[in-house]
Amino acid sequence: MRLSEYFLPTLKENPSEAQIASHRLMLRAGMIRQSSAGIYSWLPLGERVLKKISEIVRSEQNIAGAQEMLMPTIQPADIWKESGRYDAYGPELLRIRDRHNRDMLYGPTNEEQITEIIRSCVKSYRDLPKLLYHIQWKFRDEVRPRFGIMRGREFLMKDCYSFDFNYGAARRSYNKMFVAYLRTFARMGLTAIPMRAESGPIGGDMSHEFIIMADTGESQVFCHADCFDYNVLEELVDYQSDLEPLVSRWTDLYAATDEQHDSSEFERSVPPDKRCEARGIEVGHIFYFGTKYSEAMGAFVSGPDGGRVTMEMGSYGIGVSRLVGAIIEANHDDDGIIWPDSVAPFRVGVVNLKPEDHKCNVLGGEVYEKLRTNGIDTLYEDREGRAGVKFANMDLIGLPWQLIIGPRGAAGGRVELKSRKTGQRDELSMEDAIKRVIA
Amino acid sequence: MRLSEYFLPTLKENPSEAQIASHRLMLRAGMIRQSSAGIYSWLPLGERVLKKISEIVRSEQNIAGAQEMLMPTIQPADIWKESGRYDAYGPELLRIRDRHNRDMLYGPTNEEQITEIIRSCVKSYRDLPKLLYHIQWKFRDEVRPRFGIMRGREFLMKDCYSFDFNYGAARRSYNKMFVAYLRTFARMGLTAIPMRAESGPIGGDMSHEFIIMADTGESQVFCHADCFDYNVLEELVDYQSDLEPLVSRWTDLYAATDEQHDSSEFERSVPPDKRCEARGIEVGHIFYFGTKYSEAMGAFVSGPDGGRVTMEMGSYGIGVSRLVGAIIEANHDDDGIIWPDSVAPFRVGVVNLKPEDHKCNVLGGEVYEKLRTNGIDTLYEDREGRAGVKFANMDLIGLPWQLIIGPRGAAGGRVELKSRKTGQRDELSMEDAIKRVIA
Numbered sequence: 007m008r009l010s011e012y013f014l015p016t017l018k019e020n021p022s023e024a025q026i027a028s029h030r031l032m033l034r035a036g037m038i039r040q041s042s043a044g045i046y047s048w049l050p051l052g053e054r055v056l057k058k059i060s061e062i063v064r065s066e067q068n069i070a071g072a073q074e075m076l077m078p079t080i081q082p083a084d085i086w087k088e089s090g091r092y093d094a095y096g097p098e099l100l101r102i103r104d105r106h107n108r109d110m111l112y113g114p115t116n117e118e119q120i121t122e123i124i125r126s127c128v129k130s131y132r133d134l135p136k137l138l139y140h141i142q143w144k145f146r147d148e149v150r151p152r153f154g155i156m157r158g159r160e161f162l163m164k165d166c167y168s169f170d171f172n173y174g175a176a177r178r179s180y181n182k183m184f185v186a187y188l189r190t191f192a193r194m195g196l197t198a199i200p201m202r203a204e205s206g207p208i209g210g211d212m213s214h215e216f217i218i219m220a221d222t223g224e225s226q227v228f229c230h231a232d233c234f235d236y237n238v239l240e241e242l243v244d245y246q247s248d249l250e251p252l253v254s255r256w257t258d259l260y261a262a263t264d265e266q267h268d269s270s271e272f273e274r275s276v277p278p279d280k281r282c283e284a285r286g287i288e289v290g291h292i293f294y295f296g297t298k299y300s301e302a303m304g305a306f307v308s309g310p311d312g313g314r315v316t317m318e319m320g321s322y323g324i325g326v327s328r329l330v331g332a333i334i335e336a337n338h339d340d341d342g343i344i345w346p347d348s349v350a351p352f353r354v355g356v357v358n359l360k361p362e363d364h365k366c367n368v369l370g371g372e373v374y375e376k377l378r379t380n381g382i383d384t385l386y387e388d389r390e391g392r393a394g395v396k397f398a399n400m401d402l403i404g405l406p407w408q409l410i411i412g413p414r415g416a417a418g419g420r421v422e423l424k425s426r427k428t429g430q431r432d433e434l435s436m437e438d439a440i441k442r443v444i445a
Numbered sequence: 446m447r448l449s450e451y452f453l454p455t456l457k458e459n460p461s462e463a464q465i466a467s468h469r470l471m472l473r474a475g476m477i478r479q480s481s482a483g484i485y486s487w488l489p490l491g492e493r494v495l496k497k498i499s500e501i502v503r504s505e506q507n508i509a510g511a512q513e514m515l516m517p518t519i520q521p522a523d524i525w526k527e528s529g530r531y532d533a534y535g536p537e538l539l540r541i542r543d544r545h546n547r548d549m550l551y552g553p554t555n556e557e558q559i560t561e562i563i564r565s566c567v568k569s570y571r572d573l574p575k576l577l578y579h580i581q582w583k584f585r586d587e588v589r590p591r592f593g594i595m596r597g598r599e600f601l602m603k604d605c606y607s608f609d610f611n612y613g614a615a616r617r618s619y620n621k622m623f624v625a626y627l628r629t630f631a632r633m634g635l636t637a638i639p640m641r642a643e644s645g646p647i648g649g650d651m652s653h654e655f656i657i658m659a660d661t662g663e664s665q666v667f668c669h670a671d672c673f674d675y676n677v678l679e680e681l682v683d684y685q686s687d688l689e690p691l692v693s694r695w696t697d698l699y700a701a702t703d704e705q706h707d708s709s710e711f712e713r714s715v716p717p718d719k720r721c722e723a724r725g726i727e728v729g730h731i732f733y734f735g736t737k738y739s740e741a742m743g744a745f746v747s748g749p750d751g752g753r754v755t756m757e758m759g760s761y762g763i764g765v766s767r768l769v770g771a772i773i774e775a776n777h778d779d780d781g782i783i784w785p786d787s788v789a790p791f792r793v794g795v796v797n798l799k800p801e802d803h804k805c806n807v808l809g810g811e812v813y814e815k816l817r818t819n820g821i822d823t824l825y826e827d828r829e830g831r832a833g834v835k836f837a838n839m840d841l842i843g844l845p846w847q848l849i850i851g852p853r854g855a856a857g858g859r860v861e862l863k864s865r866k867t868g869q870r871d872e873l874s875m876e877d878a879i880k881r882v883i884a
Contacts, residue, residue: 013512013575015566039562041517048515073452076487078480078599079582097544105536105586123478127454136452143518147544160517
């Protein structure tokens, strides 16, 4: 993409409304623009990141055996009345009346809707397990939306739902999502720690929030420092196998959010030099809730002996749009964003310091085309302007590589390659620079 | 995907509420399920088609130089008051009040929102042209939703908006979308004819509806029969060039919807044996409206002489979810859907007639794995049951190829390959059958 054509309205000044780094940087980098309180438009650069994150989430859901579907944003109030949540949910629920005066709502989540579908379509224990997800916009009418897309009103969420015949099977579904979530966040360059979370009316140990550490996080968290040493991407995962040993590698170590924190257990089970206390951002939540919805809504199957069995359910959420902010909170410096490779909107920015110079223009065009034809997402700074502004802009938007073309090097086909993360700069031939970017 | 695990709740009976083929077949094939009047959940098979169609739309928008972004579903009423549409729009506009009593709405379209963004971010004629699109859910509170997703309330639409400095540039943007639309529909196996449509307050010849012929279409249309002979995919398109000659290949021939039909011109310009009168379904609409919104909302740039120039705009919509239905209306028979290759949810269905037979089971598993590892979307009928039911089910869901494994052939590694479209069946070795499916 040529910057002379791209719609990238970056800001020079820090926007006064932004209190945290991700909000500030997303506005400055031209990724988002507020539409109304807590509701944002995703401009082209932001939309690219949102899509890359969605694709990683989708890919890991599919690998774990979950099937994608797509439920609507507007739900009938009836099913929420059945579950009892229509009255229980506070003013965060956006209630709507349609032209025929029917009560509707903008879904903040989809337990009722998926339960309604499954109770009508699934009749026998032989049709279980079912693990279904969608990636869809949700609405939560926050009283004070803040931190940009981190606590917005309209947000993109992946929510998955499991339906099982008994507790053992439900636990297998839970473990699949547990591992899929570890892999999902790891692929985005994040260390997300699963922490014991409030388990609702059922109790038990099957509720975990996935938390990444950041000073601006909304929760206080406590964990064993060894949690940070495990890398799930080094594990050979077989979703058909019993995942319990893998899951317990994480769950055996102390890790809890504020609400679930037990300081005496913390001190008993974690040596002093391993006690980690920090602020965290929740990026995912997995939750087993047994028959809460299936009981209320009559979702049952016939068992092997013909008897009626109420299905066991769980739900599994990832804040897809929130992740964009969370990744920035974990990956930035004073100059701007530092995108991990897997979610970067473009892999490389080609910076032409003097496009009005013939040699620079030819070399710049050649580099840009070579990268493009090798399938590398490339942003080409082909506009006239001061070098300092171009460098600052590239650092701000934080692409992993900057390939810099200046009049001095261009004569000999030499370019400079800069890594945004390490700051290291190397002078290379055009070919070597391209090879290093592609690798 | 193994059918023993896949969530595909097909129906044996014709649902009584469905009046047209696509609605009936989408319900029967387990693609969608009604949530409330005019609002549907897309089950896994339907979601796959919706995604394939979206990807084709996206790819052609990008090729034409449009840039993807993503605007929210919920808009503030303020900008609609600025444009004057808040009062002008009827009860189809879903009006919402949030917890702070602010007037909001679920967007049926996004002219105001994109104009608000562009007027704040684009200041100079040098930043034009801009061609921006998104693929997002829309809501139109139809008084009588009908025909399934063809005339639903919540629907997925691609809408693109152009901003230009003058009429000539606006016409170039219009022509880009004209050609992109021809290519988009052609890639889905549809012959969509651009027809003169109501051009709104500005008049002129820059408004076209793209119509596909189907007996169940809601509009009466009139056109020159030669319209059907052109195939844009045989043309070498260069979006940097003047597209006027290519566009006029279509616009020179008479083609108009009911509202724009001029019977004396029709009879004068079309020979009797070329006069085509039929029912049609609108799948896209492109529209130049000059400064209608930019004037009302103060969207201007500074021109080369420093003067203020109000931007020229156009909008370009494709009904993405509606296309699923339109494609079925154009591609089905008494037995079910006949998917064009490019949008089929799976390319091949492997039908194991006797999975309980050891040889069938081994061969079926082998074929399924070979297809999968060659990147072919494959649905594997691995359930026990009667052959007749399996065949009827496969014909219903309409995958392009059926690869049938029975006990007789399995012993010698022979399978039967059936084309859903032609009905032709060939007995082949497993290898040859796979090769033909991959080709």
